[in-house]
Amino acid sequence: MSRFDTQASLPRAEAEQIVARSVDAGQLERRLAERLAAQFCDPIVREVVLEGAAESKRRGKGDIVSVSRNVFIPLTNLCRNRCAYCTFAKLPDSPEAKTYTLREVEEAVRVAVPMGCREALLCLGDKPEIAYHSYREWLAHNELRDTTDYLVRACRIAFEGGILPHTNAGILSEREMAELRPWNASMGLMLESTSARLRGKNMAHYYSPDKDPDLRIRMHEQAGQLRIPFTSGILLGIGESAVERIDTLLAIRDLDDRYGHIQEVIVQPFHPKADTPMAASDLLADEEVAAWVAIARLILGPEMNVQAPPNLAPSALELLLRSGLNDWGGISPVTVDFINPEAPWPELETLRKRTEAAGQRLVERLPVYPPYLLDRPDFFEPRVREAALAQADPSGFARTRATGTGVEAA
Ligand code: SF4
Numbered sequence: 001m002s003r004f005d006t007q008a009s010l011p012r013a014e015a016e017q018i019v020a021r022s023v024d025a026g027q028l029e030r031r032l033a034e035r036l037a038a039q040f041c042d043p044i045v046r047e048v049v050l051e052g053a054a055e056s057k058r059r060g061k062g063d064i065v066s067v068s069r070n071v072f073i074p075l076t077n078l079c080r081n082r083c084a085y086c087t088f089a090k091l092p093d094s095p096e097a098k099t100y101t102l103r104e105v106e107e108a109v110r111v112a113v114p115m116g117c118r119e120a121l122l123c124l125g126d127k128p129e130i131a132y133h134s135y136r137e138w139l140a141h142n143e144l145r146d147t148t149d150y151l152v153r154a155c156r157i158a159f160e161g162g163i164l165p166h167t168n169a170g171i172l173s174e175r176e177m178a179e180l181r182p183w184n185a186s187m188g189l190m191l192e193s194t195s196a197r198l199r200g201k202n203m204a205h206y207y208s209p210d211k212d213p214d215l216r217i218r219m220h221e222q223a224g225q226l227r228i229p230f231t232s233g234i235l236l237g238i239g240e241s242a243v244e245r246i247d248t249l250l251a252i253r254d255l256d257d258r259y260g261h262i263q264e265v266i267v268q269p270f271h272p273k274a275d276t277p278m279a280a281s282d283l284l285a286d287e288e289v290a291a292w293v294a295i296a297r298l299i300l301g302p303e304m305n306v307q308a309p310p311n312l313a314p315s316a317l318e319l320l321l322r323s324g325l326n327d328w329g330g331i332s333p334v335t336v337d338f339i340n341p342e343a344p345w346p347e348l349e350t351l352r353k354r355t356e357a358a359g360q361r362l363v364e365r366l367p368v369y370p371p372y373l374l375d376r377p378d379f380f381e382p383r384v385r386e387a388a389l390a391q392a393d394p395s396g397f398a399r400t401r402a403t404g405t406g407v408e409a410a
Contacts, residue, residue: 010039012048019052019298023059028298030250037242037295046291053294053324060302061326065355066365066397067348070119070330071112071163074338075100075154076147078135079125079170081208084277085238085270088339089125092134099138105154108335109161115333118391118398119166119185119367120158122151123338126170126210148176155183164388166367168231171210174222181228182381185368185388186263188231189223191216194251195244204238204278217251224259227379229372233266233307236292237284245292249299256304261379263369264305264327267293269312271340286316290323297324305369310351311343317351321358327365328355363397370396 018036022028028036039045076099079089090097100108109120128135129146144150147169155165164185171189172180180187194213198205205211223230232255234248249265256262269289272281293308300306307327308320331345346354348362355362366388372379373388374396380388393399 015048026301049294053297056302057324067328068330071117072335075124078128080131084204120163122167186229190233192235194248224261229263237270266307293323
């Protein structure tokens with residue numbers, strides 16, 4: 001039982017006062033966030049929080065909701081961790097184990113460019129060379145020092161092929177991030193949760209040393225020191241409490257306060273999958289997901305880019321559009337969501353129509369957000385910024401066809 005379960009109810013007027021003050025202040029503090037979240041079982045409190053978050057988003061982002069047209073390249077699905085909810089990672093002897101060749105990376109880029117993709121999402125398992133002899137042999141056979149060495153080559157292929165790389169390769173050292181920075185427009189690591197409890201026996205991260213919250217916070221700090229536009233996020237529903245969710249969001253806010261490098265925060269619900277130790281876990285209700293997107297907006301403030309993946313709540317897009325998000329994340333016209341393969345992407349045109357029906361406007365973005373691209377040249381290798389600017393309109397979003405619908409790539 002969470003400590004929230006014992007708190008007294010929250011009258012609507014008090015909830016409205018807390019939310020209104022937080023919207024005006026530009027952030028929601030821990031004690032008040034806990035007070036609101038403790039009453040998320042009350043639809044009136046949830047509605048008040050959603051309304052406040054929508055107002056905060058309107059003040060910071062206007063009517064814009066962005067989306068990135070990407071190609072997802074899972075360079076390898078080998079991983080040294082075994083998160084209890086994951087179906088992405090495979091063992092080397094699995095028929096589904098897959099490490100891309102550089103020729104396959106080239107081919108993926110070649111297919112994605114004419115489809116208007118702007119982002120090559122290089123998402124892969126954590127340091128498989130630590131766990132698997134066969135993978136170490138494969139690296140040696142290909143004269144590669146480690147996975148980072150391989151990633152640098154793959155990013156370079158994507159970049160030179162006309163797509164801006166965004167790497168999410170799990171825990172990387174400062175040196176490894178420095179090696180990748182010259183070929184990446186941005187990089188990322190979901191903080192997921194600050195809860196060290198989740199590393200305990202029978203918990204989601206028991207067999208996952210790279211999910212140590214301190215390690216993940218340290219990588220966020222190093223990315224900030226290296227001035228890398230950085231994507232973080234929270235994973236909902238893997239055994240954490242409401243207090244721990246708030247702590248995670250506050251940790252991300254603190255990192256951005258210190259380094260100014262958190263370009264977006266993903267609020268991602270966990271989807272239970274068959275054949276995993278967490279197959280029987282509850283799926284979060286869409287109302288709960290939307291309430292947490294809204295709390296994220298209120299905690300992180302009007303300027304932060306708050307993202308919720310539309311394929312993980314396909315019947316609740318209108319609800320999410322009222323929750324303060326301003327980004328749908330990456331949508332691929334050429335590849336599936338390899339992390340949640342059971343959840344197909346919506347068509348961009350469908351997403352545009354539903355976003356517009358909610359009184360907002362869908363715009364296509366690059367894998368880096370306009371304020372970094374336009375105002376912070378120190379966050380980029382010059383050639384990467386130059387390539388990104390060449391694909392951007394004057395507002396820093398992706399350039400569109402003059403006759404297009406607003407989501408058509410140039
Ligand atoms: S670190 Fe990522 S890829 Fe590896 S097991 Fe965990 S969720 Fe799966």
